[in-house]
Amino acid sequence: MEQRAAMPEQIVDKHVIAACQQGDREAFRLLFEAYKDKVFSIAVYSFGGDSAVADDVTQQIFLKLFTVIRQFRGESEFTTWLYRMVVNACLDERRRRRRFLPWGDTMPIKVGDKKPQEKQYARLEIGEKVRTAIAELKPKFRLPILLKYIEGLSYEEIATVMGCSKGTVASRLNRGHGELARRLSHLRDHVV
């Protein structure tokens, strides 16, 4: 899993969504390419870095999306609708697997075979520690952080996706940030 630039979401407009609703496979491929990295990232971070589970969950989400996209009426932003589906899918899968994978169980994320430069390695190392710390947060604190930093949503959008108030989002992000700072205070000099 290498990091790379994601395809801009702007390419998915109402025409692409309309074509997807008509069952157009090529249009759905465009939609898949636009959102696959973000959906996959949330899945990976939600399942403690287990990329195999994240693969499955991402496939399930897009398979479900293919079948239910006709139900999208355009009453909200498509991304809000999609991310709500992603969050629910991750929570459902989490509940299903709870007996087998406790929250805190994290696996290192492979970052490719190419030997990284020293700087990049340090950055990845910090990223890995951050990922582990985020995986250990309670879901109600972790999901707003993922939606904020992976999806780049505003507080208002996160509130819509999570079905709560903007104030609740602000409070949960605050708790999440505070918890991250306490757990990783030893990295202060590396990120400040």
Added chain:
Amino acid sequence: MFYKHVTNNLSAYCQGELTPTECRQFAEHLISCNKCRKEFEEIKLGIKLAEQLPRLSAPEHLWTELQPLIDRETNSQVPLARRRSFATAWQTQIAAMAAIVLVVASLGFYWAYRNQMAPAKLRSWQVARVDGTPRIGAAGISNKGQLAVGEWLETDGNSRAKIDVESIGQVEIDPNTRVRLLLTKPTEHRLELARGKMSARIWAPPRLFFVDTPSAVAADLGCAYTLEVDDAGASLLRVTSGWVALQLKDRESMVPASAACQTRPGIGPGTPYFEDASESFRQALAKIDFEHDITPASRTATFDVLLGESRKRDTLTLWHLLARVDQSDRARLYEKMISFVPAPEGVTREGVMQLNERMLELWRDKLEPSWSDRTGVSKAVAEAFWSARNGFNKTAKKIQEK
């Protein structure tokens, strides 16, 4: 003044989710409230950490594996394609082609917008002409302009400009000055002063506004100051209210109102001094700070002048020198300092000689009123300043490397 604690909304404040009025109330409260300011530092760290979260790429095989699942799903229902008439299928194909054309066009517009419009609109400061024709890049400013991240603002011998630093302050740029906007976001604003002179008036919590110079980094706490950089990269900081820190690598100087501090490339900040100190005192200090090839005899004589000319208020300078001189000079400093202000309980001569950090801090707290009583800076602000000491190592190291 906004008295209610703001800890619950600190993330929203840092991430630009509050209204300008709320932001101003927050900033005012943070300056005066130790509890919220401490929490603010934690939240800023949490945000910086979360920003390190890498975005991952989905594996290439995902679509390949997804296709048969979609096929199966499609076949298990009444396939949409079979329900379509030939004409409808054609319409769909045309619609899909149109969609692809639109996609490509949207992508082009997106990149054009991002490259040309977004930087100026989203990440820039407003610049107003005061005199002459200041320039942003190659373009002259007739009235107002936008300084984007990475752009240089330059004044010639006849021009001056004023910069609005988001909602936290103003910076005036004097003639023959060259500054660049390095970074602007809710948790950090950073300018580079390559040469010339700027005056800053900042009303923000600690460590939000930084100025990089060729020989040190300046960070402020709700203060006003001027900063000058000459062609050799040396700088002079003069503080008119509040406090400013100057740092390079592990060398750090805290400069209160009415005091000044010089810096030199490769050395970093010198020792702060009050501007009303005698000329002989200031000359002796400059020699101790920056002339490292003087003979031991000359150094001793210089030290004699410094100690002889010092007043109670100059313990600001003497306290900073404690960690910068050898044992024998440190002993002389100690004796001079206790003649002005006795060492407080818990501070011993042995501890000071060994540069015990806790003891030095205790003594500094005792001395501090004599440094700031003329300027009326509150203890709360001073405490906030001292608590904001650590933190610019990264940039300081970069400058040192340069």
